[in-house]
Amino acid sequence: MSDQVGNSAGFDADIVVIGAGAAGLMSAIHAARTARQEFAKIIPTTDTPKATDSQTQTAARIVVLDGAPRIGIKILVAGGGRCNVTHHVVREQDYAGSTPAAIRRVLSRFTVADCVAFFNQLGVELKQEDTGKLFPVTDDAHTVLNALLQAARAVDVDIRSPLRVQTITPLVDGGFEVAGAWGSLRARRVALCSGGKSLPKSGSDGLGLELVQKLGHSVTEHVIPSLVPLVASAQHWVRSLSGLTLDAEVRVVSATGKRITSFTNSMLFTHFGLSGPAVLDISRYLMMERTRDASASLQLSFMPGCSLEQADTWLLEAKAQTVLSRLREKLPERLAKTLLEGAGIASDRTPKQIERDRRRALAQLLCGAPVEIVGDRGFSHAEVTAGGVPLSEMNLATMESRKCPGLYMAGEILDVDGRIGGFNFQWAWASGFVAGISMTSSLNSSPHFLKPNNENNR
Ligand SMILES: Cc1cc2nc3c(=O)[nH]c(=O)nc-3n(C[C@H](O)[C@H](O)[C@H](O)COP(=O)(O)OP(=O)(O)OC[C@H]3O[C@@H](n4cnc5c(N)ncnc54)[C@H](O)[C@@H]3O)c2cc1C
CATH class of the missing domain: 3.50.50.60 (FAD/NAD(P)-binding domain)
Known part of the structure; x- marks a missing residue:
């Protein structure tokens, strides 16, 4: 110039x-x-x-x-x-x-x-x-x-x-x-x-x-908005836990099940879906991935780092304990009850009394619960x-x-x-x-x- x-x-x-x-x-x-x-x-x-x-x-x-x-x-x-x-x-x-x-x-x-x-x-x-x-x-x-x-x-x-x-x-x-x-x-x-x-x-x-x-x-x-809360589908169980906060691994998964990225940190259930640091951090990765692959999805793991097999083994180690009592060792009671309901399991059963398919469905919810995300809260709620x-x-x-x-x-x-x-x-x-x-x-x-x-x- x-x-x-x-x-x-x-x-x-x-x-x-x-x-x-x-x-x-x-x-x-x-x-x-x-x-x-x-x-x-x-x-x-x-x-x-x-x-x-x-x-x-x-x-x-x-x-x-x-x-x-x-x-x-x-x-x-x-x-x-x-x-x-x-x-x-x-x-x-x-x-x-x-x-x-x-x-x-x-x-x-x-x-x-x-x-x-x-x-x-x-x-x-x-x-x-x-x-x-x-x-x-x-x-x-x-x-x-x-x-x-x-x-x-x-x-x-x-x-x-x-x-x-x-x-x-x-x-x-x-x-x-x-x-x-x-x-x-x-x-x-x-x-x-x-x-x-x-x-x-x-x-x-x-x-x-x-x-x-x-x-x-x-x-x-x-x-697109980044560091933004995510909106779950209208009837999703995460909305019923509004106000609950806990540490979890939040991950973006491709249609073929491949993990794209993940964050482990505190997260918050809200009346519209999910928020808190781990969710805000992952939001742009989910929404950006969806611009390439519309079926990219979000999963929550309440046992970060655990595979389905490890979660299932952990449940079985409970022996005479009820499944609710076992879950309470790791999760707040409200979440534990919601996951049991999701897997169709009565809370007073011991893990060994639960039929294999249902127990494994619970293990899946523990280490990779899918959450149907229908969008984000937009630029008005985005930090960046x-x-x-x-x-x-x-x-x-x-x-x-x-x-x-x-x-x-x-x-x-x-x-x-x-x-x-x-x-x-x-x-x-x-x-x-x-x-x-x-x-x-x-x-x-x-x-x-x-x-x-x-x-x-x-
Ligand atoms: C709620 C919230 C909390 C956040 N908390 C943190 C935090 O704790 N730590 C952190 O690192 N980041 C945080 N961020 C992100 C951080 O604030 C931004 O990344 C940073 O402020 C960006 O700075 P900037 O100067 O590039 O843009 P901006 O801060 O957006 O500033 C741009 C300015 O340009 C002006 N402007 C725009 N267009 C025009 C125009 N045509 N003519 C004249 N003026 C114009 C705007 O009025 C504005 O003042 C937060 C963001 C939000 C929304």
Whole structure:
């Protein structure tokens, strides 16, 4: 992209970031910080190591536009209002979507240690819980959002809302015009951090995905809710257990019985079907698999790791015990009774008194109970979006588009979705960080950029 003197005039901003969520704020803060560092290098001061305020203010003009009336809703609702900022170990295997190698490349630029240090520096101390999740010690997501907004203000990032961007138009000589019902702005670089489609009432309704397609990008064929509760068929027994929570293995199985993937964690029975961490984690794998194989199904194992034979043997080892009493060793009574009913077995029988077929049917329910899932709860109940812009269309060293030079992307708009535990925020922090520093660095060659009192920047 051209950044010659003649092209600089008339820009309202050096950088416009679309979306003031986790990725957008991170990207704006780091773009501005990088600009200040660069500025301090070229404007050395004799008395103080830092440039003065009036000097640094001229370093770069960074504007963040967000369509929502309230900034940072998703940060505030995250982790049940406590905001699970990251996880103590983050690996590419914790994500789906684009290739693990591509995801790793971005994650490695801003590690969990970097994340902890970044928030510490903002005055947000993080604590690690037994699950490996990291939360602010205040247990209050406002601490995280306020710190990010304050960090942005500290480097003169100009956050404006509610300004929804409806078009992004590349300019002939470089740069972009972004526009909406509110008017328009011309910027040298644009970072599209508009999220995916999850929780549309927060402002992330997928418009960004439409905008980016008009700029030459593709979006994955399927863009579906991820980390979303699953709806069971109307009469399914799981609904009768609403409110019950327990640890289980939840797995996706192909039509031929092949296990596609599984998660073992806590799960929750609800009035509509299934929820809880293990179910949320598996939801995208079931629904994505169904786009290829409509008969892919869900199974629950209340004896994780056990085969049908092992479950049957375990039942038979009960000797004189009633089958209900045997089941209660592993299961809550409500579930035990429901499974017995499902297998057509009276609860006062001993396993040896039960005919073989029925006993094996019970063993099957224990280690692989099929649940007829008729759908998911949709984007309004999804924590994240599966699908988006493929990482193969991005320069991963910079998060700049390979299709549209000068356009950067970060966060959930990209085809990367993590499991429960802070992984989605870590992706937003890492990709936002890379986009932020790279946008500023790319402007560095401009003779007008980073000049004190440069009127073209105003
Ligand atoms: C209920 C819930 C709980 C969650 N809990 C956690 C958690 O504890 N830990 C975790 O890691 N992840 C969690 N997530 C996921 C996490 O919040 C997201 O992955 C992350 O916020 C994505 O950040 P983002 O900046 O890419 O997108 P978003 O947070 O979606 O931000 C995008 C922003 O862009 C704005 N925008 C969109 N389109 C336009 C437009 N055209 N013009 C202007 N502005 C626009 C939106 O208003 C929004 O503010 C949770 C999600 C939900 C819904």
